[in-house]
Amino acid sequence: MTRMVKGANVPAPVEPLQIAVCRSKAPGAPAVDVSALLVAADGRVRGDADLVLAGRPHHPSGAVRHLGTAPDDGGPLLADRVWLDLAGIEPGLDRVVVAASADGGPFGRVPGLDIRVTTMTGAPVAYFGIDDATTETAFVLGEFYRHRGGWKFRAVGQGWTTGLHGLATDFGIEVADTDPPPRGAPAAVPGPALPSPHPGPAGTQRTAPPPGGSAPVAADGPHGADGEAGACFGTDFVPFVLKGHAHKTFAVPRTVPAGPALLQVELEDDGGRVQVKLLGETGDRGEELWRGDRNWSRARFLVQVPEDRPLRLGIRASRRWAVKLMPVSHAEPFTGHAHGHDLDVLRYDGPADDLHYRVDATDGADAAFSLGAVFPGEDPMTPRPAPAPEATGNTATGVVRLPGPALLQVRGRAFWSLNAASGPPALAEYGSGRRAGAPVEIVNPLPGSPVILEYHLVAGLTSRFYQATETDEYGEERALLFARRDGMRGRVLLFTDGRAATRVRIRSVARWALRLLPLESARPLVEGVRGKGTDVLVHRGGASVVSLTGSTGRAPYYRVEAGAADAIAPAPVLEASGSRPARGPVPGEPGVPAYVTVRCEDMGWTLGLTGADGPRRFAESIEGHGYDVVHYTGRPGEVRVDCGEDRPVELWLLDKHFAPDRRIATGPGRHEIQPGPIQVRGGGRWRITAGG
Known part of the structure; x- marks a missing residue:
């Protein structure tokens, strides 16, 4: 060093x-x-x-x-x-x-x-x-x-x-003093705030006015800014979670403090109907907060926890449901793009920027939509409304100026999307508001380069069996998305084979929307990165080993694919089920981006990352379970592979860049092997013994 x-x-x-x-x-x-x-x-x-x-x-x-x-x-x-x-x-x-x-x-x-x-x-x-x-x-x-x-x-x-x-x-950062300046002292020049490295309870953050004094959603600017947009809208507390089926009324424990809180209501099964009510002190009929139909699956919105009594809620649903009451600071961060179909609350922590929003009507359905913003120091229950969007046919668009951190509240019964002007723009949008079944011609906006396909599907009665397919110029169909593998929203790579156009057909969902994004929109793959559902990440660190650890509870299916941007087809890296870790190779050279796609049905995961020297080494014998990468250091010759007949494994020899070179073994038995890195593909236990 x-x-x-x-x-x-x-x-x-x-x-x-x-x-x-x-x-x-x-x-x-x-x-x-x-x-x-x-x-x-x-x-x-x-x-x-x-x-x-x-x-x-x-x-x-x-x-x-x-x-x-x-x-x-x-x-x-x-x-x-x-x-x-x-x-x-x-x-x-x-x-x-x-x-x-x-x-x-x-x-x-x-x-x-x-x-x-x-x-x-x-x-x-x-x-x-x-x-x-x-x-x-x-x-x-x-x-x-x-x-x-x-x-x-x-x-x-x-x-x-x-x-x-x-x-x-x-460095031009103003840290506001807690005591007022002496009389006659010059006013401080507005600048970005420096928050405490470890944010404390609400009201303890150092704050300063937003730079530039630009007007936000309303004509008058916010009354202050904070490094964490959600941190000043109420205190932290342990989230309250309750699951149930059909109808139920309940009171939230007083461990949830008075003030604004983030309420998430989610149906655990596809389809169905749900109604959420805010009940009075004696459990009377109260106020309806949200009503969802069969195409609805989740909504997040703000509620006010009373000071003098517990918060009482009523749920009426035709399916299993889950309610989660969280601090406002738990709102999902808005990092440049967001899309949805229902109520949502997002936290924006960035600098001054223009926020572009788009609303797409859905085949005659009510396209009600509103966007509000709350700035630090303001009451989150009274957001500033955005200007009405300008409508063109079934699409309406608008722009909102955000002078700094804010809490964004979206209410919509149609497809909506939010994009920061400084973020990567969408290359194209397709199918917003259309019903499923009709094919759509998608043209590659970057000929010769893959793009990221971002999809958002609204559940129908048979959505658990949906399938999206591609059709080439010769009429041959191939699978693009599966219900049990890719979930209802996520990101995958498209045009990895270099084609200039493709036809996509999505069956068995109520409605859908597709957006094409540049490869720059991929999240960086780093050690310990977390995600949910299907997503695309980019890695520039050369040949590496990636490990995936899935969520506990039910055992979803995970699949990871990886390849360079010009790869004809991404190679399979690993497959896993449940929370058992699995490992696989990420091919590449230092500085050359490799794109990694994690595919699963709306479940959480964590990726680990090690260098090319990370695989376990062996010269005589090694054993494991499922997908893995190992390094054989013995002499060229024969090895014995032991595995279950019902769950056989494959051994693939990797080149110096960790790309699959050739398959050297399939199933149990004796096989020829060469020294070097080896990928093991399989779902059960296995053992490799040199000489045998």
């Missing part, structure tokens, strides 16, 4: 990197909070979203993630980690600054402070140890900066004795 002195610089590879800020364990040492600041050419951050820290761990671009403190393995060091993809840094940003602040004392009392930069495969990039800290309570340890079309890393080692305030001033 390159050991650096203060002011030195080294080239930084344009691939995913891991940054570790380490220090030695010592009783009574100050706590250290690590952050990353994305800085423009003027030396200032553009807004709250360009500050990534434990309380706001994801940058909207997906290029920077705060991974938290590494688990304590009993060793002598503590480490906070940041994941960085320099290739994803937006053109308007020139530097990524890695900083830290100390709580409980100066950095002179933090022993062994250093910063270490490696690739995701573990290859060293830079090491910088700081041994001259004294009274500083904030530090810039290092920075990545653009240089002649590439990137370099510089060892900085600059500190402030004024802590967060000194750091804030240097």
Whole structure:
């Protein structure tokens, strides 16, 4: 690893990197909070979203993630980690600054402070140890900066004795004082707020007015901004969950505090009807909150928990249902695009931006739609209404200016979509509001390149058996989506075979909508990334091993596929069922994107990632269960494969880039094998024994 002195610089590879800020364990040492600041050419951050820290761990671009403190393995060091993809840094940003602040004392009392930069495969990039800290309570340890079309890393080692305030001033971040300024003192210049790395209860956040003073949904601006849009709309509490069937009235326990809360109601089976009512103190008829028909599956909306009595709700449904009452801060983040068909609440934590929204009527159905926004310091139960959209045929569109973080409330009985102007635009939209069964011709907007197909299906009476197929120019059909594999909404790759157009037919759903997105919309694949349902991720770290751990409970089917952007067909990486982990190879070269598709039916999953040296090695014998990647280090020759006759396995030899080279074994018996990485494909237990 390159050991650096203060002011030195080294080239930084344009691939995913891991940054570790380490220090030695010592009783009574100050706590250290690590952050990353994305800085423009003027030396200032553009807004709250360009500050990534434990309380706001994801940058909207997906290029920077705060991974938290590494688990304590009993060793002598503590480490906070940041994941960085320099290739994803937006053109308007020139530097990524890695900083830290100390709580409980100066950095002179933090022993062994250093910063270490490696690739995701573990290859060293830079090491910088700081041994001259004294009274500083904030530090810039290092920075990545653009240089002649590439990137370099510089060892900085600059500190402030004024802590967060000194750091804030240097990068254009204002930290508001809790006490009012003296009379005659000049007014503070508006700027983005610096939140606490560990957000506390509502009202404890540092706040500042939004930059620029631009008008939001209404003519008058918001009354303040906060680094976490959902954090100031009520206190945190343990979510309340209740499941039932048919009709039920109940009172929410008083452990849920008074104030606004996020209510999610979901039907666990396809189809059916549901009605949600807010009941009076004595259980009277009360107010209807939502009524869903057979095409409805889930809605999220805000409710006010009374101060003087429990919240009482009534559910009438024809299927099994689940109710979850959560803090408002649990609203799903809006990171540039969202779509839906029902009520929803989204949390926007980014800088000032224009929000474009679109509504599509559905074959004569009532296309009622409203969009509201609430800004920090305002009552979430009275959102500011957006201007009425302009209608053209069955489609209506509008634009809302968001000056900063906000809580977005959507009420709709039609397909709707929200897109941030700074995010990747949709290349094309198809079928919004159409009924299923009619084929649609889809033209590739990027000839020669795959695109991401984002689908949203509304359940019908037979939706559990739906199927979407592609038809080529010769009339041959092939499967695109399955009900039990891909769920009702998600993302997959389309045009991986290079075709210029295809015909898609979706059967057995009520309605559907398709959008084509550029490959840049794929989420970055990093260690510990979580998701739900079917999604596409991108990995630029070269040949790696990915592991999938599914949700507990019922055992859904998971399938993972991976391949380069120009692959004719993504190769199968792994298949799994339930929560048992499975591993598979992600082929690729450093810097060359590989696209990974996780396919499952609306269930959660977690992906792990290790480098090409991650597979288990063996020279004589190894055993396992299901899909895996192993490395044979013995001599070329014969091995015996033991597995169940009813659940046979295949062995595939992988090349140096972890792409499947050739199949070397099918089922139990003796097979010839060569040294190198091997993919095991199968669903049961297996053993490989050299010589046999």
